[in-house]
Amino acid sequence: MKLQTPILRKSVWTSILLVLFAALIIEVSSLFQYFYAVKGLKSEASLRAEGELENTRIQISDVLDQAEAALRNNMWIARWCLDHPDSLEAVTRRIIEDNPVVVGSTVALVPGYYKRRPLMAPYSYRNLDTGEILTKTLATPEYDYPSHEWFTKALFRERGYWSEPYVDEGGGEMLMTTFSMPVRDDSGKTAAILTVDVSLDWLTSMFGDVKVYPSAFSVMASSSGRIMVCPVQSFVMKKTIQDIIDSLEDKATFDTLSRDMLSGKSGSRLVRYKGKKEYVYFAPVERTGWSMSIVIPEDEIYSDIRKLGWRVRLLQILGLCMLFFIIRFVARNQLKYNNLTEKKNLMENELKIASGIQMSMIPSSDASFPERHDIDMAAVLVPAREVGGDLYDYFIREGKLFFCIGDVSGKGVPASLVMAVTRSLFRTVSSHEDSPGRIVEIINNSMSEMNRNSMFVTFFCGILDLATGQLRYCNAGHNVPVFMSDTKHMLDVVPNLPLGIVSDMSFQEQETMLYEDDAIFLYTDGLTEAENANHELFGEKRMLSVLSTRRDAKSQIEAMEKNVTDFVGQAPQSDDLTMLFIHYLNNDLPRSNVPHIVLRNEIGQISRLAGFVEEVAEKNGINPGTASAINLALEEIVTNVIMYAYPKGTEGFAEIKVRTRDDAIDFEVSDSGKPFDPTAMPEVDITLGAEDRKIGGLGIHLARKIMDAISYERKNDKNILTLTKMLNNHGNQNQQN
Amino acid sequence: MEIKINKTEEGKVVEFIGRLDTPAALEANETLAPLFEDASGTTILDCGKMTYISSSGLRIFLTLRKSALQKGGKVIVRAINDDIRSVFLMTGFLNLFEIQ
Numbered sequence: 001m002k003l004q005t006p007i008l009r010k011s012v013w014t015s016i017l018l019v020l021f022a023a024l025i026i027e028v029s030s031l032f033q034y035f036y037a038v039k040g041l042k043s044e045a046s047l048r049a050e051g052e053l054e055n056t057r058i059q060i061s062d063v064l065d066q067a068e069a070a071l072r073n074n075m076w077i078a079r080w081c082l083d084h085p086d087s088l089e090a091v092t093r094r095i096i097e098d099n100p101v102v103v104g105s106t107v108a109l110v111p112g113y114y115k116r117r118p119l120m121a122p123y124s125y126r127n128l129d130t131g132e133i134l135t136k137t138l139a140t141p142e143y144d145y146p147s148h149e150w151f152t153k154a155l156f157r158e159r160g161y162w163s164e165p166y167v168d169e170g171g172g173e174m175l176m177t178t179f180s181m182p183v184r185d186d187s188g189k190t191a192a193i194l195t196v197d198v199s200l201d202w203l204t205s206m207f208g209d210v211k212v213y214p215s216a217f218s219v220m221a222s223s224s225g226r227i228m229v230c231p232v233q234s235f236v237m238k239k240t241i242q243d244i245i246d247s248l249e250d251k252a253t254f255d256t257l258s259r260d261m262l263s264g265k266s267g268s269r270l271v272r273y274k275g276k277k278e279y280v281y282f283a284p285v286e287r288t289g290w291s292m293s294i295v296i297p298e299d300e301i302y303s304d305i306r307k308l309g310w311r312v313r314l315l316q317i318l319g320l321c322m323l324f325f326i327i328r329f330v331a332r333n334q335l336k337y338n339n340l341t342e343k344k345n346l347m348e349n350e351l352k353i354a355s356g357i358q359m360s361m362i363p364s365s366d367a368s369f370p371e372r373h374d375i376d377m378a379a380v381l382v383p384a385r386e387v388g389g390d391l392y393d394y395f396i397r398e399g400k401l402f403f404c405i406g407d408v409s410g411k412g413v414p415a416s417l418v419m420a421v422t423r424s425l426f427r428t429v430s431s432h433e434d435s436p437g438r439i440v441e442i443i444n445n446s447m448s449e450m451n452r453n454s455m456f457v458t459f460f461c462g463i464l465d466l467a468t469g470q471l472r473y474c475n476a477g478h479n480v481p482v483f484m485s486d487t488k489h490m491l492d493v494v495p496n497l498p499l500g501i502v503s504d505m506s507f508q509e510q511e512t513m514l515y516e517d518d519a520i521f522l523y524t525d526g527l528t529e530a531e532n533a534n535h536e537l538f539g540e541k542r543m544l545s546v547l548s549t550r551r552d553a554k555s556q557i558e559a560m561e562k563n564v565t566d567f568v569g570q571a572p573q574s575d576d577l578t579m580l581f582i583h584y585l586n587n588d589l590p591r592s593n594v595p596h597i598v599l600r601n602e603i604g605q606i607s608r609l610a611g612f613v614e615e616v617a618e619k620n621g622i623n624p625g626t627a628s629a630i631n632l633a634l635e636e637i638v639t640n641v642i643m644y645a646y647p648k649g650t651e652g653f654a655e656i657k658v659r660t661r662d663d664a665i666d667f668e669v670s671d672s673g674k675p676f677d678p679t680a681m682p683e684v685d686i687t688l689g690a691e692d693r694k695i696g697g698l699g700i701h702l703a704r705k706i707m708d709a710i711s712y713e714r715k716n717d718k719n720i721l722t723l724t725k726m727l728n729n730h731g732n733q734n735q736q737n
Numbered sequence: 738m739e740i741k742i743n744k745t746e747e748g749k750v751v752e753f754i755g756r757l758d759t760p761a762a763l764e765a766n767e768t769l770a771p772l773f774e775d776a777s778g779t780t781i782l783d784c785g786k787m788t789y790i791s792s793s794g795l796r797i798f799l800t801l802r803k804s805a806l807q808k809g810g811k812v813i814v815r816a817i818n819d820d821i822r823s824v825f826l827m828t829g830f831l832n833l834f835e836i837q
Contacts, residue, residue, distance in 0.1 A: 606759045610789075628789060628820050635791050639759045686829025690802045698792040698828055705827040 015328035023320055037305045045301045048212045049281035049294045056207050060285050063101050067179050067198045070099035078183045078194050089122035096124050096133050104197035108145050113191050121145050154180035154193045162288045165222050167237050175200040204229050213300040223289025261291040351386035358387050361423050374466045376583040378553035388576035389415025390524050391423045399466050402430045405580050406459040407524040418455050432600050436461045436474035437509030448503030456498040469514040474507050482521040488544055514584040526577035530564050533571045553581040601642045601652040616658050633706040636699030637669050645673025667723045677712040740768050748779030753787040762793030776804040785816035
């Protein structure tokens, strides 16, 4: 739980950094894309505007060509008709009739060319409503045609002159332009000016309607800067480009723009108009000096990509959010995994320690009584994992070998815990119980009471009396041991139930005799059920064939271990493997060890003292009277230990060791109870009468009287009382005093 | 240890047979409890067949003796062997009891 928060924080930071990095990459690539898209859109806008301008120019030229051609084609007729002035009117009519683009035509004579008619200008024009061709004269005092630009400018231009566009006041407020050329007579003298009028109304509708972008608009100006086409109708022919520029803030840019436009250049320029950026594309109509321009707001050129830009950005943000969560998820798992690995290492270390502890619970090979001549034993425990559920144990108490082997159901840590409990129970119970059946019963009751996890233990417990070879044993559902004498056969066992299943159950105890060189081989199912790669089991048959009579315990175990390892081969060990080999030698060698007896802190144990003392007395040639006195002294001391040394309800012991010297015998009585020095007790007054005699204190008094010396020491948390009795011919001298 | 209690003309005769060691004394203490209450008469402790006595056994003798003293009774110890006699000697019991 504790580790959860740093992981979260760590994963969040990692994710944020990664997402920022991804965002940076995406943003940079988006910028590149945007930059190129903008460039593309700009060039597309140019193409479209320039295309429109070119298209318009071509159409204008086409109309102007037609008009010029109409005039030139009739020049010779006009020249020819100079001699017949009255027919000039017919010439103009004919021009209009033959050429649909021409709406009006005149032949205006140079004043004074005809002596009789100082001014003459017959003018034909088309009534646009009816299509009828009408005729009138321009030679009126109000109009005064010789003063008009179309007349004066054309006089000196051999190739003709296109007039400034103008609004025809006479015929329906049309925007017109006039092409005029001088007409020479045969002598080469300029006699008249021939004109054709062209309506430019179509231009307004055609060019004015050009909409390359929704808000784009077109402007056309004449060579003098007068507005010809413009979205604001009221400006047409009334205002000049200069007028418009004067009303703008950014005058300088517009100045150069208008200069370029009016000087017949083409190109484009970015201008600012009412706070907005606009592109102006412009091109001239060379023949007339007009300038066409298309104005496109920059916003519209880029509107698509800007719209797209927002959508793309939105998608990017969504994507980055998703990326963030994905990365965080992955990062968290990764960090958790790292964490788990750490925990795993920790656990493995703990398991190694646990394994060490478990192995220290079973007797090591050094503890298999190499100094003894009556027994030869060896054991091995190989857990399948670090810790296992197999156990064995053995120890010698009072000339009897207590041993057990067991197998906890399951494997690993849970089994190992139950194993530890079972082994402790065995040690505790067998330290005072001498019956295998009883030992198994007590262990079973304890295990059943605390067995909440329904684990059970198969268990075999035996007690071998090393002096006699009597073997008493009790089996609790364990694998049947092998009995080896001259032959090998399975020991006769009552199966019984394993431990930990039902409490208060009685276990049947059995008995047999071991003679010199007999042996017992105990094992767990890890041996018989060892499996090789082909799923074959090692089995009892193989096991029995490996066991050979008349061999020492260590080599029996080693041979079995080698055989089973070879059999299993590369297959993994499936279960814990435990083996215990007990070889009974019964060599009746003199006991080198000190005679001793251990008494539990139960008052009934006192009865065992008499036999022990008798034995010691017999060996040392002590007479029965003295032996009885020694018995009494020891009884008094041991009774004290049993009654008072240990707190009520706890278990304890009193041990008596006998040391014989040349002229004396020492009895060392030791216990692990609370410190108590009997030698420090005051003497009782034995001279007092019955009324005054106290009940207690007689025991120690007796011991003092019987023994020749008593010394006390407290050593290694033990009370050690040494009672010495001198041995001589007058051994019972003291007790007579 | 076996204890027999007989009422005779002399009084109550308690016969101890075997070893009066500590465990035996604990049992005997219960067996002889009624005697402690009724100690006004003569109580004869017959030790002819007693082979061993510990301080716990001596305690029973002493308790009985004290009880008799209070109630005006009399306790006689009969037929102790040499081993027990030496224990009586060591503990001053020879002076406390009338020994026959």
